Amino acid sequence: MTQTLNAPRIELNRVSPEIYAAMIALDNAAREDLDPTLAELIKIRASQINHCANCIDMHIHAARRRGETEQRIYLLPAWREMPELYTEQEQAALALTEEMTELSGGEHVSDEVYARAAAAFSERELGQVIAMALTINAWNRIGVTTRMRPPVRP
Known part of the structure; x- marks a missing residue:
């Protein structure tokens, strides 16, 4: 069977509900003790890199619902060029x-980047940041592989 380009492929939550449930549990665990705004920035940035629409x-x-500004969202791919918009932790x-x-x-993850993160967060927080990045990367791979698409909004 030939698939139409960009047509959704499979609904993982329907065919493998136990995998989907495990991903939800991992996502929930990664959020614990992590600032919700920071969590959304991590998710957006990884998703941009992974091209997960x-x-x-x-x-x-989700970030907008939490009060995130349009400017910070728009400039997220260029956050290094506008460091005054993002906290040291971010x-x-x-x-x-x-x-x-x-x-x-x-x-690999460089020693410099890891040390910067370790200095900006407690051990617990750093673990949660790592877990959040890991989790959104897994979701992105599911989304890209299965061709999950957002609704088209007017």
């Missing part, structure tokens, strides 16, 4: 998220 859309809407988390997300070609 569904997650970008979902988490931008910058450290974004740098770590980017390096965790772009693990290709034998690259």
Whole structure:
């Protein structure tokens, strides 16, 4: 059977509900003790890198509901160019998220980026930032592979 380009492929929550439930549990655990605004920035940035339209859309809407500004959302891909818009913790988390997300070609999370994040967060918080980046990367891979798409809004 030939699929139409960009047509959804499979509904993981329907065919593998136990996997979907485990992902929801992981997502909920990663959120604990993590600032909700920071969590949304991590999710948006990783989703941008991974080209997951569904997650970008979902988490931008969630960030807006939490009161995130349009400027910070629009400039998120260029956060290094506008550091005054993002806290030190946000910058450290974004740098770590980017390096965790772009693990290709034998690259690793650098000592410098890890040290910056470790200095900006308590151990517990750092664990949660790592877990959030890990979780959204997993969701992005599900979304991209299954071609999850956001609704088209007027």
